[in-house]
Amino acid sequence: MFLTPEILTLQIVNFIFFSFATIAFFLSTKIFLKWDSTSSTQQQYKLEKQSYLASIIIKYILLFKIPLFIFFIFTLDKLSNIITGAMCAAGIVDATDYGSFLVIIKVINLYLFGFWLILHAKDIEKETLPYTKYKFGLFLFIYIIFTFEIFIELIMFNAIDIQQIVLCCGTLFSASSTSFISLIFDINPLIVISIFYLNFFFIVLFKILNQKELFALSNLLFILTSIVSLIVFFGTYIYELPTHHCPFCFLQKEYNYIGYAIYILLFIGTFNGIVSGFIKNNHKSMKNSLLFNFLYLLVVSAYPLIYFLNNGVWL
Amino acid sequence: MIELQNITKNYNISNAESILALNNISLTFKEGELIILKGASGSGKSTILSLIAGLQKPTSGEVIVDKKRISKLTDDFSSLYRRENIGFVFQKYNLIPNLSVKENIILPLIPNNIDENLLQTKLNKIMEKFNIEHKENILVKNLSGGEQQRVAIARAHINNPKIILADEPTANLDKVLSENFISILRELKNSNKTIIIATHDPIFFNLDIVDKTINIQNGQILLCS
Numbered sequence: 001m002f003l004t005p006e007i008l009t010l011q012i013v014n015f016i017f018f019s020f021a022t023i024a025f026f027l028s029t030k031i032f033l034k035w036d037s038t039s040s041t042q043q044q045y046k047l048e049k050q051s052y053l054a055s056i057i058i059k060y061i062l063l064f065k066i067p068l069f070i071f072f073i074f075t076l077d078k079l080s081n082i083i084t085g086a087m088c089a090a091g092i093v094d095a096t097d098y099g100s101f102l103v104i105i106k107v108i109n110l111y112l113f114g115f116w117l118i119l120h121a122k123d124i125e126k127e128t129l130p131y132t133k134y135k136f137g138l139f140l141f142i143y144i145i146f147t148f149e150i151f152i153e154l155i156m157f158n159a160i161d162i163q164q165i166v167l168c169c170g171t172l173f174s175a176s177s178t179s180f181i182s183l184i185f186d187i188n189p190l191i192v193i194s195i196f197y198l199n200f201f202f203i204v205l206f207k208i209l210n211q212k213e214l215f216a217l218s219n220l221l222f223i224l225t226s227i228v229s230l231i232v233f234f235g236t237y238i239y240e241l242p243t244h245h246c247p248f249c250f251l252q253k254e255y256n257y258i259g260y261a262i263y264i265l266l267f268i269g270t271f272n273g274i275v276s277g278f279i280k281n282n283h284k285s286m287k288n289s290l291l292f293n294f295l296y297l298l299v300v301s302a303y304p305l306i307y308f309l310n311n312g313v314w315l
Numbered sequence: 316m317i318e319l320q321n322i323t324k325n326y327n328i329s330n331a332e333s334i335l336a337l338n339n340i341s342l343t344f345k346e347g348e349l350i351i352l353k354g355a356s357g358s359g360k361s362t363i364l365s366l367i368a369g370l371q372k373p374t375s376g377e378v379i380v381d382k383k384r385i386s387k388l389t390d391d392f393s394s395l396y397r398r399e400n401i402g403f404v405f406q407k408y409n410l411i412p413n414l415s416v417k418e419n420i421i422l423p424l425i426p427n428n429i430d431e432n433l434l435q436t437k438l439n440k441i442m443e444k445f446n447i448e449h450k451e452n453i454l455v456k457n458l459s460g461g462e463q464q465r466v467a468i469a470r471a472h473i474n475n476p477k478i479i480l481a482d483e484p485t486a487n488l489d490k491v492l493s494e495n496f497i498s499i500l501r502e503l504k505n506s507n508k509t510i511i512i513a514t515h516d517p518i519f520f521n522l523d524i525v526d527k528t529i530n531i532q533n534g535q536i537l538l539c540s
Contacts, residue, residue: 040377040386042323048372052389127392 004082006075007157013068014150020057025143027054028136035133051132055120058139062113069106070260072153077251083166089248090169096159102152109149112142114271115278122279169246173231181231185245189233196229200297203273207290216277219270219289226266230300237303242315262299269293317344317367317478317509322376324362324534336362338534339376344527346477347507349500351519354531360513363531364480367511368401369393380478398423402471406483408463410470412456416447419455420469437473445469445499461492468499479503481512485519493518500524 027050035047076089086092093099116138123131173181184192199222206215231245238250238258251259269292276282276289308314324337337359344350352360365371366378369385370393378386380400388396397403410419421438429437442448445465450458455466464484471479485493497518503510504524512519520528530537 037387040320040373040375040384042375045372045374045386048387124389124391127388129389 002082002157002160002162004075004079006071006078010068010072010075011154011157013064014153017061017064018147018150021061021143021146024054024057024061024139027051028058028139028143031136032133032140035136037129037132051129051136054136054139055124059117059120062117065113066110069110070264072106073248073251077248079160083160083162083164085165085168087168087170087249088246088252090172090246091166092160093248094172095161095164095166096156098152098156098159102149102156105145105149105152109142109145110267111271111274112138112145115275116142118275118279118285169249170244173245173247174243184228184232187228187232192225192229192232193234196225196233197297199225200293203290203293207286212282212286213277215286215289216274219273219276219293222273222293223266223270226270226296226300230262234300234303236315237307240307240315258299262296265292265296265299269296316346316379316381317511318342318377318379319363319366320377320379322363322366322373322378324359324366324371325374336534337366337373340531340534340536341376342529342536344509344511346509347504348526349504349510349522349524350512351525351528352511352513352531353515353520353528354537355515358531359534360531361482362534364403364482364511364513367478368403368480369396398426398474400477402474402476402479404464404467404471404479404481404484406486408467410455410463410466413454415452415454416442416458416466417451419466420473422470423474441469441473444472444502460487461489461495464488464492464496465499468496472503476508478509478511481510481514483514483516484512485514485516490518497522 031047031051031054034043035051036044073089076092079092080086080088083091083095086095093103116135119131119135119138123129123135174185199218202218203215203222206212206218227247231247235245235247235250236242238255239246248259249255250262251257269289271289272285272292273289276285279285304314319340319342322337322340323335326334326336328334340359340363342363352363354360362371366373366386367380369378369388372386376386377384380396383396385393385396411422414422417438420441421434424434424437438451439448442451445468447462447465447469450462450466455463458466464487471481485496488496493516500510500512501524519525
């Protein structure tokens with residue numbers, strides 16, 4: 001494994017988080033199996049104290065995981081300066097067999113962690129702690145994926161060979177790519193953006209109709225339609241290059257780090273939207289979802305519009 | 316109504332050593348009663364007050380106040396319960412010495428974000444009741460023991476709590492001031508407050524306003540009369 005300060009930081013933080021998460025895992029197992037909120041036995045009071053400790057540990061790990069994910073992407077991007085052939089984080093993701101898998105797991109984990117935080121907030125809102133058993137049960141599942149993520153991350157950084165030339169994002173995100181990504185370039189961009197705007201229309205519609213399950217489902221789909229439309233259509237306007245489709249390059253300084261804003265808006269919007277399908281008092285979540293998804297839509301739509309206004313043609 | 320059901324409280328000194336403060340006790344206090352918990356130091360009196368105030372949780376058993384399971388509350392809800400229901404008078408008053416009488420008394424109301432005028436009205440009323448209105452802006456560190464205690468009682472009373480808990484309230488007072496304190500107790504009792512006093516001061520033992528005297532020894536109830 002080659003060690004840059006960023007990789008070293010990630011590994012140390014992962015080790016610390018893993019150690020604390022393991023403590024929380026053992027406590028969570030006990031709480032999940034033995035929790036009885038109606039009981040006033042010595043064991044139950046002990047579990048109540050332990051649940052407080054475990055919640056604090058989990059809450060802080062999960063809160064730090066969000067900026068850590070951004071730091072992870074930043075690290076991949078920075079590594080592209082060292083690895084021959086890589087122009088951005090995409091090259092590093094593709095440098096090993098584990099990269100794409102790791103990014104997907106990290107994104108899934110972010111949504112799971114966020115869901116845990118919401119469940120925790122809802123739990124401590126009530127005197128009866130109605131979700132305690134469920135939230136610690138959920139953490140048992142999250143811990144397994146979290147451990148898997150740390151393990152894969154370690155393997156991925158270990159597997160990167162700095163002598164080996166990797167593919168640049170221009171090749172990876174093109175119709176000539178050998179991966180499944182090439183399939184999305186077979187679809188007409190007009191259809192892709194139509195689906196994207198239609199998806200947003202349904203989000204608004206289900207908010208007006210207060211259909212929380214459909215609202216959550218359309219938010220889930222919005223992640224997919226947003227990323228596909230970003231690669232196929234909007235990205236090209238950010239780069240002002242019809243052939244460049246990379247979803248990582250716009251994280252770089254040349255593009256004013258706009259990628260971070262784009263992904264953060266998308267994450268907050270869709271996360272709130274998905275969560276609103278699972279909770280009772282979801283008015284705030286639905287409102288936040290709509291707001292951030294709309295901001296996302298505004299930001300990505302602004303690029304083609306500005307391009308058209310400046311040049312009088314579409315790409 | 317306050318119920319203590321099969322309460323046991325252990326204080327863990329270390330992994331191997333613990334002190335049994337209360338040993339499977341059960342008690343019931345009715346609304347408006349004045350109860351004296353008597354017993355030697357370390358008998359468990361203060362522990363009972365802390366449990367009723369939700370400052371501590373029992374090792375096992377349950378504390379129920381007006382059908383609410385106090386011992387099951389989280390810290391946040393416990394604080395809320397205390398703020399709305401409990402007035403606590405401590406042996407050493409626990410006032411903030413560098414704050415004025417007014418500032419000390421209004422402390423429990425700060426989280427409630429009460430309107431300034433209403434706050435002043437409440438404050439004037441309570442200071443008048445406890446005869447400290449002329450000391451409003453004086454720092455409490457400059458007050459006598461008796462005055463400090465009146466401030467402490469005023470602070471315990473400002474939220475208009477249903478329950479007033481007092482831990483050795485006359486331990487630092489002379490006889491005259493203790494009698495003053497008892498006259499304040501009479502007033503509180505007349506306003507239907509539930510008052511629980513942990514004390515070993517004999518001045519309380521034969522008072523006509525006392526409804527119940529509970530004798531505690533080594534964490535167990537010896538006598539309830």
